Amino acid sequence: MKTIIEPFRIKSVEPLTYTTPARREVLLQEAGYNLFKLRAVDVLLDLLTDSGTSAMSTEQWAAIMRGDESYAGSESFFRLKKVVQDLTGFRHVIPTHQGRAAERVLFSSLCKPGQLVPNNTHFDTTRANIEFMGAKAIDLPVGEAGYTQARFPFKGNIDVEGLEALIKREGPGRIPLVMVTVTNNSGGGQPVSLANLKAVRDVTKRYEIPFYLDACRFAENAWLIKEREPGYADKSPREIAREMFSLADGCTFSAKKDAFANIGGFLCNNDDLLAERELNLLILTEGFPTYGGLAGRDLDAIAVGLEEVLQPEYLEYRIVSTAYLGRHIADGGVPIVEPPGGHAIYIDAGLMLPHIPRHQFPGQALAVELYRHAGVRSVEIGSVMFGDAAHLELLRLAIPRRVYTQSHIDYLVEAILEVNTRKKELGGFEIVEAPPFLRHFTAKFRPAEGRS
Numbered sequence: 001m002k003t004i005i006e007p008f009r010i011k012s013v014e015p016l017t018y019t020t021p022a023r024r025e026v027l028l029q030e031a032g033y034n035l036f037k038l039r040a041v042d043v044l045l046d047l048l049t050d051s052g053t054s055a056m057s058t059e060q061w062a063a064i065m066r067g068d069e070s071y072a073g074s075e076s077f078f079r080l081k082k083v084v085q086d087l088t089g090f091r092h093v094i095p096t097h098q099g100r101a102a103e104r105v106l107f108s109s110l111c112k113p114g115q116l117v118p119n120n121t122h123f124d125t126t127r128a129n130i131e132f133m134g135a136k137a138i139d140l141p142v143g144e145a146g147y148t149q150a151r152f153p154f155k156g157n158i159d160v161e162g163l164e165a166l167i168k169r170e171g172p173g174r175i176p177l178v179m180v181t182v183t184n185n186s187g188g189g190q191p192v193s194l195a196n197l198k199a200v201r202d203v204t205k206r207y208e209i210p211f212y213l214d215a216c217r218f219a220e221n222a223w224l225i226k227e228r229e230p231g232y233a234d235k236s237p238r239e240i241a242r243e244m245f246s247l248a249d250g251c252t253f254s255a256k257k258d259a260f261a262n263i264g265g266f267l268c269n270n271d272d273l274l275a276e277r278e279l280n281l282l283i284l285t286e287g288f289p290t291y292g293g294l295a296g297r298d299l300d301a302i303a304v305g306l307e308e309v310l311q312p313e314y315l316e317y318r319i320v321s322t323a324y325l326g327r328h329i330a331d332g333g334v335p336i337v338e339p340p341g342g343h344a345i346y347i348d349a350g351l352m353l354p355h356i357p358r359h360q361f362p363g364q365a366l367a368v369e370l371y372r373h374a375g376v377r378s379v380e381i382g383s384v385m386f387g388d389a390a391h392l393e394l395l396r397l398a399i400p401r402r403v404y405t406q407s408h409i410d411y412l413v414e415a416i417l418e419v420n421t422r423k424k425e426l427g428g429f430e431i432v433e434a435p436p437f438l439r440h441f442t443a444k445f446r447p448a449e450g451r452s
């Protein structure tokens with residue numbers, strides 16, 4: 001059989017709520033045209049994020065009942081620790097309430113003002129946590145990543161030559177760690193090859209700089225390596241994931257992505273002294289080291305999810321269903337980041353809406369129109385999110401794991417192609433007010449003046 005089906009059946013359903021375009025226009029105005037400010041009940045298909053939005057399995061719900069809520073020494077922690085150690089090979093496993101808390105603990109322990117942290121592309125919270133410490137977040141994506149239509153298989157790779165040049169120019173003492181994000185979320189959900197990770201390991205070893213993975217989507221990255229990197233077709237996703245982790249000195253992880261959990265994260269490394277400093281900080285803001293801001297049941301749900309996500313049937317379905325959305329809108333004339341990656345399809349809004357200038361946020365304009373037209377919530381990943389650091393003006397359609405079926409995706413394809421037929425009528429936006437950090441979450445917009 002050639003047809004790839006959802007590798008699960010549905011036991012519990014959640015009804016969708018419908019709104020009219022007229023009602024959505026009112027809701028948009030009330031939300032200051034910021035889709036983060038909508039109530040979720042007013043959204044038909046919610047593709048804002050794949051973070052924390054997964055459907056948990058029966059085994060995860062069963063594990064939740066097994067959760068040990070002891071303050072110290074909970075069995076749930078030891079179950080999670082074993083799963084994480086087996087997968088990553090790291091000695092220290094420090095649970096946190098989500099990925100950004102792992103980032104804050106890590107950067108607070110390693111970064112000083114004036115230092116530089118390179119990454120293929122920093123995620124928004126990663127960048128914000130580095131800059132909050134007074135250090136600078138530097139993006140070094142490979143050249144191919146700048147061309148959304150280029151079909152290079154590993155557009156998530158970091159520019160290793162650029163990395164080495166930066167280390168030589170600034171001196172290794174100014175660089176407390178090098179990070180690589182797998183898959184590269186802000187760079188279009190594109191995978192990083194094992195060859196690239198090995199090259200980063202070699203450079204960082206030579207200059208004695210710690211190398212960390214931002215491992216949120218390690219399983220999707222492992223599957224894309226299996227499909228695209230010569231020599232890995234016969235390896236299991238687990239073997240590939242283990243090899244990825246074996247090259248690094250530590251990782252940060254958000255369990256809200258590839259662990260199918262609704263909350264959680266962790267920080268890992270092999271450095272005893274550093275881990276001790278991190279645990280002291282953890283106790284200050286997250287909690288005791290055997291729960292780190294989570295309930296025991298959350299730790300158990302993560303432990304089960306980390307095993308489930310590596311099942312080949314799941315990963316094949318996941319990658320194929322994302323590509324299905326990408327191919328259908330791209331064939332209909334909508335420019336996407338090629339080739340489709342793991343957790344999302346990214347529309348190149350800058351290319352699709354050339355009449356809207358960067359400073360009028362073409363990605364935001366498209367996000368607003370897609371909601372108005374079809375009740376679909378997506379997110380701008382461009383100048384609203386990253387300001388002047390934005391490389392591209394993208395609209396991300398993130399696919400929650402195990403949540404939507406093929407007909408939902410067909411509805412989405414139809415909606416996007418309908419918006420595409422009258423794209424010339426879309427106008428830009430301007431920001432009315434915005435906070436100093438992570439402005440995309442709370443900024444207010446209005447239709448740009450003088451737009452046609």
Ligand SMILES: *Cc1c(COP(=O)(O)O)cnc(C)c1O
Nearest residue numbers: 098099100123125185216254256
């Ligand atoms: C989601 C994410 C984070 C932050 O994790 P949270 O759990 O949302 O705090 C960090 N890096 C990447 C690449 C992410 O996708």
